[in-house]
Amino acid sequence: MKSFEKADVVICGAGSAGVAAAYFLAKRGITDVLIIDKHPPLSQTSAKSGENYRNWWPNNMMARFMNRSIDIMEDLAKSTDNVFNMEQRGYLYVTEKPENKLRDYLHHYSQLDVGAIRIHDDGKNDYAFLDSQSDLDGADILAHPSIVQEFFPHMSTNIQTAVHARRAGSISAQQLGIYLLEEARKLSVRLLKGDVIAVKKDSQGIKAVDLVIDGTQRRIQTRSFINAAGPFAPEVASYLDVELPIFSILQQKIAIQDIHGVIPREAPFTIFMDEQYLDWDEQEKKDLASDEEFQWLLDKFPGGLHIKPEGGKDSPWIKLGWAINRVAEEPLWEPDITPEFPDILLRGAARFIPGLKAYLDKLPKPVVRYAGYYTKTKENMPVIGPMGVDGAYILSALSGFGTMASCAAGELIAAWVAGDELPEYASQLSLERYDSKTSMETGTSLYQNGEL
Ligand SMILES: Cc1cc2nc3c(=O)[nH]c(=O)nc-3n(C[C@H](O)[C@H](O)[C@H](O)COP(=O)(O)OP(=O)(O)OC[C@H]3O[C@@H](n4cnc5c(N)ncnc54)[C@H](O)[C@@H]3O)c2cc1C
Incomplete structure (x- = not known):
C-alpha cells in the first residue's frame, strides 16, 4: 500500500476517459500515474455504449476532434491486428x-x-x-x-x-479500453479500487486525494488530479468547490x-x-x-x-x-x-x-x-482541460460520444497535464470556451448539437 501514497498524477475514474488519459500520459513519459475507481474498470457508463463512431459532426471543432480520434484508433487497429474490432460500415x-x-x-x-x-x-x-x-x-x-x-x-x-x-462504424468499447489500460499498466501506471471522497489543495494548488479502501481512509499526495468520474464528475469537482456546467x-x-x-x-x-x-x-x-x-x-x-x-x-x-x-x-x-x-x-x-x-x-x-x-454540456461538447485550481483537470461531458472520442480526449488531457503544445481545438473543448466572447453558438436542434 505504501507505494500508492504518492503519485505524479491521480485520475479519478477508470472508464473509457480515465484509461485513455492514463495511456496517453504514460506514452508521453508520465508513468507515475494512479487511477482510482470504486468499481471495476470500464464497468459504468462505458459498459453501456452502443460502440459506434463517426466523423459526421455539425461543427468543425467536433469534426476535427473526432477525425483525430479516428486517426488514432485506425493506427491502433493496424498495430494490434484490430484487437478492438474497428469496422468502417458507416x-x-x-x-x-x-x-x-x-x-x-x-x-x-x-x-x-x-x-x-x-x-x-x-x-x-x-x-x-x-x-x-x-x-x-x-x-x-x-x-x-x-x-x-x-x-x-x-x-x-x-x-x-x-x-x-x-x-463511421463500430468498435468494441471494452476491448479498446482494456487494450489502453493494459498498455498503460505495462508502462507502470497503477490501478486502485477505492472511493475518492475528497481532494485537498494548498497555496500551490492540488495537494492530495483522499479515498476510502475497504472502509479505511487513505491519502495520496499528488500535484495533478484528473477528474474523469463520468456522471459523478460534478460531485468530484465540488470537493474543490468547482461548479461544472455538466448534467x-x-x-x-x-x-x-x-x-x-x-x-x-x-x-x-x-x-x-x-x-x-x-x-x-x-x-x-x-x-x-x-x-x-x-x-x-x-x-x-x-x-x-x-x-x-x-x-x-x-x-x-x-x-x-x-x-x-x-x-x-x-x-x-x-x-x-x-x-x-x-x-x-x-x-x-x-x-x-x-x-x-x-x-x-x-x-x-x-x-x-x-x-x-x-x-x-448544453452544447453537447466535452470539457477537457484545466478545472479552475492549479493542477486540477476535468475530462468529462462525453455525452453519447465517449467511446469514439476517448483516444483524442486522452491525448488532449495528457497534453494539458504535460504542458505540451495543444491542438487548435483545445480551448473550445475546455472550460475556457465559457469565458470567450467568440464562444460557439449553442445548438438547439439535434442536428446542430450533433446528438445524431
Ligand atoms: C445508452 C448509451 C449509448 C452510448 N452509445 C455510444 C456510442 O455508440 N458511441 C460512443 O462513442 N459513445 C457512446 N456512449 C457514450 C459513452 O459510453 C460515454 O461517453 C463514456 O463511456 C463515458 O466514459 P467516462 O469514462 O467518462 O464515464 P464512466 O464510464 O461512467 O466512468 C467513470 C468512472 O468513474 C468512477 N467514479 C465516479 N466517481 C468516483 C469516485 N468518487 N471515486 C472513485 N471512482 C469514481 C466510476 O465508478 C466509473 O467507473 C453511450 C452512452 C450511453 C449511456
Whole structure:
C-alpha cells in the first residue's frame, strides 16, 4: 500500500476517459500515474455504449476532434491486428423527406471537414454500400427511394432519402479500453479500487486525494488530479468547490435476437432522422389518453431512433436505441429502466423497417437492457482541460460520444497535464470556451448539437 501514497498524477475514474488519459500520459513519459475507481474498470457508463463512431459532426471543432480520434484508433487497429474490432460500415441516416428538403442540412455539412458529399440520384447511381474497411469519408446521398430500396430492401418504401456517412462504424468499447489500460499498466501506471471522497489543495494548488479502501481512509499526495468520474464528475469537482456546467440524462438501449432475420447482417448502423408519433390503433389511443401515466406515449417522439446488427455475421442479435429522454437528473449508480421502452422502440423502428412489426406482439426473449447517462454540456461538447485550481483537470461531458472520442480526449488531457503544445481545438473543448466572447453558438436542434 505504501507505494500508492504518492503519485505524479491521480485520475479519478477508470472508464473509457480515465484509461485513455492514463495511456496517453504514460506514452508521453508520465508513468507515475494512479487511477482510482470504486468499481471495476470500464464497468459504468462505458459498459453501456452502443460502440459506434463517426466523423459526421455539425461543427468543425467536433469534426476535427473526432477525425483525430479516428486517426488514432485506425493506427491502433493496424498495430494490434484490430484487437478492438474497428469496422468502417458507416452511419446510414434515413428520412421520409425528399432530398430537396435536406438541402440546408447537406449544404451545412459540405462546409465542414467531414469529407466530400456525393449525390446519387435516379439517373446516376454509382453507389456501392458494401465498401467497408475503405478509406472513404464524407457521405453518399441516396437521393431517390428506388436507390434506397435497391440497396436496403428491408427499409420502408416511404424512405425517400438516405445519407450514408462513411468515416463511421463500430468498435468494441471494452476491448479498446482494456487494450489502453493494459498498455498503460505495462508502462507502470497503477490501478486502485477505492472511493475518492475528497481532494485537498494548498497555496500551490492540488495537494492530495483522499479515498476510502475497504472502509479505511487513505491519502495520496499528488500535484495533478484528473477528474474523469463520468456522471459523478460534478460531485468530484465540488470537493474543490468547482461548479461544472455538466448534467446527466438517462438513455437506454436494448438488444434482442432478430429471429426472423429482418435486419441484414451487413447493414450499417441506421438512424431514422424524422420525428414521429407512435403507431397505436384507435382503442389503444383511447386507453392511453384516459390514463395520465401513459398519455406521454401519444406525444411526438424525436428523430434519432437507431438500429444495427450486433456481433458477427452469424450472430442473431440486433441493438436498438432512442435518446427519447430530455430530462436531466441526479445520476444513480444503478439507474432505473423504463419498462415500456422495448415496446416504444420497436413501434418506432417498425415505422422505417416494417419487418420489425413481427416483434410487436411477441418480443423474442431475453431482452438485454442497457441504461446509462449521457453526461453532457448544453452544447453537447466535452470539457477537457484545466478545472479552475492549479493542477486540477476535468475530462468529462462525453455525452453519447465517449467511446469514439476517448483516444483524442486522452491525448488532449495528457497534453494539458504535460504542458505540451495543444491542438487548435483545445480551448473550445475546455472550460475556457465559457469565458470567450467568440464562444460557439449553442445548438438547439439535434442536428446542430450533433446528438445524431
Ligand atoms: C445508452 C448509451 C449509448 C452510448 N452509445 C455510444 C456510442 O455508440 N458511441 C460512443 O462513442 N459513445 C457512446 N456512449 C457514450 C459513452 O459510453 C460515454 O461517453 C463514456 O463511456 C463515458 O466514459 P467516462 O469514462 O467518462 O464515464 P464512466 O464510464 O461512467 O466512468 C467513470 C468512472 O468513474 C468512477 N467514479 C465516479 N466517481 C468516483 C469516485 N468518487 N471515486 C472513485 N471512482 C469514481 C466510476 O465508478 C466509473 O467507473 C453511450 C452512452 C450511453 C449511456
